[in-house]
Amino acid sequence: MAHYLVPVKPPVVPAPAATLVLLRDDPDDGVSVLLIQRHRASKFAAGDFVFPGGKIEADDDGPEAAASCAGVDAREAARVLGLPESTRALGYWVGAIREAFEEVGVLLAYDADGKPARLSDARADGYRRACQENSGAFWTMLRAERLTLATDLLVYFAHWITPEEQPLRFDTRFFAAPAPAGQTPLADDHEIIAVRWLSPRAALDARARGEISLRTPTMKNLMLLDGAGSVADALRRVGERPVTTIRPRIVLDAAGAPVRALLPGDPGYW
Numbered sequence: 001m002a003h004y005l006v007p008v009k010p011p012v013v014p015a016p017a018a019t020l021v022l023l024r025d026d027p028d029d030g031v032s033v034l035l036i037q038r039h040r041a042s043k044f045a046a047g048d049f050v051f052p053g054g055k056i057e058a059d060d061d062g063p064e065a066a067a068s069c070a071g072v073d074a075r076e077a078a079r080v081l082g083l084p085e086s087t088r089a090l091g092y093w094v095g096a097i098r099e100a101f102e103e104v105g106v107l108l109a110y111d112a113d114g115k116p117a118r119l120s121d122a123r124a125d126g127y128r129r130a131c132q133e134n135s136g137a138f139w140t141m142l143r144a145e146r147l148t149l150a151t152d153l154l155v156y157f158a159h160w161i162t163p164e165e166q167p168l169r170f171d172t173r174f175f176a177a178p179a180p181a182g183q184t185p186l187a188d189d190h191e192i193i194a195v196r197w198l199s200p201r202a203a204l205d206a207r208a209r210g211e212i213s214l215r216t217p218t219m220k221n222l223m224l225l226d227g228a229g230s231v232a233d234a235l236r237r238v239g240e241r242p243v244t245t246i247r248p249r250i251v252l253d254a255a256g257a258p259v260r261a262l263l264p265g266d267p268g269y270w
Helices: 074-081 088-104 121-133 136-145 198-207 216-225 230-240
Strands: 016-028 030-038 053-055 157-161 172-179 193-197 249-250 258-262
Touching: 016 088, 016 230, 030 088, 030 121, 030 198, 053 088, 053 172, 074 088, 074 121, 074 136, 074 157, 088 121, 088 172, 088 193, 121 136, 157 216, 172 216, 172 230, 193 198, 198 216, 216 230, 216 258
Parallel strands: 016 172
Antiparallel strands: 016 030, 016 053, 030 193, 157 172, 249 258
């Protein structure tokens, strides 16, 4: 018999986080999605295939953010996310791009001429390593290379909060964007041990066969993209939907082990 977990102490406050769903056109499947496998020793989502992303750092909405983001400012960022203007909402856009660069080496940015940024492999690798050591190095790279972040390409489409019953929690905003041409995602072999391009349907089917593990938010967001005929179609599809906050609850068995997650609207959700 399943039991509902009742917290005996106040839940952990979730850390702000951002995730970037990178898409590319696929001649066979319409659209493919970049999935990355987290290290099996990770404290969160160990061994799971997820989208690039992570915790928002204080530097992500520092004094240079407003001048370094294309197509979105602090007020617009807060409006889109449904946050007060006093919230440092622009950091979610910056954090999503920074995390993708740190984890897989893909950089969404424009050069000084307004063209998609193309750093040499050696320079990109050096900057990436520096950013992994200190998130503030991301701004050093932008200044040195005279780059503007391609925040105008990001489409906000989902908001998930880790269940209150879990000790490590994130308040995550999901963005989708076209993957920049000419950049090959590479695992950092630290937090990320594998990268795969899969159609949403192929990823869901691989999970059903037990070949990969996917967390509930990843599965639900893949379902939103399933059947898209192109990157443009996928971005239009997710961009037109209203974003509601989803906070699952956890059902435990008699031994206290998690059995399943309940989503808003499911029978028994509380």
